[in-house]
Amino acid sequence: MLQPKKSKYRKSFRGKISGKEMKVLELAFGNFGIKVLKSGRISSQQLETLRKSILKKIKGRGKIWLRVFPYLPITAKPAEVRMGKGKGSVKYWCFPVNAGRVLIELQGISTSLSKEILKISSDILPFPVRLIHL
Secondary structure, three states, X not given: OOOOOOOOOOOOOOOOOOOEOOOOXXXXXXXXXXXXXXXXXEEXXXXXXXXXXXXXXXXXXXXXXXXXXXXXXXXXXXXXOOOOOOOOXXXXXXXXXXXXXXXEEEEOOOHHHHHXXXXXXXXXXXXXXXXXXX
16 A cells, blocks of 8 residues: 655645646656546555556556655544544545546557556546546
């Protein structure tokens, strides 16, 4: 599972996810990419599942780059616990994604295989995605 080795603060606020992406809009490494169409959070479990399923599909023929890393800790208190007594422990790590961000880049695969990978990623991810290419 992806998570930071070290962080300055153990727990943080979740924050609002609004607006469009300004930095990672274009392909930098591969020929094909998966771009997010809506804002949201992607957890480290979802990223790992997506990475494993794509690697299984390409069968070592291509190369894959993840352009995101989960750095935001999401905390939760256990069920049936009374109010107060502080903030809950870290449940999972996530990455806040703005609309228009490139999540994954692929190289060395065919267009038909990239369309199959798009189908897999749209099933796994919690928001709509689009395939982009050079």
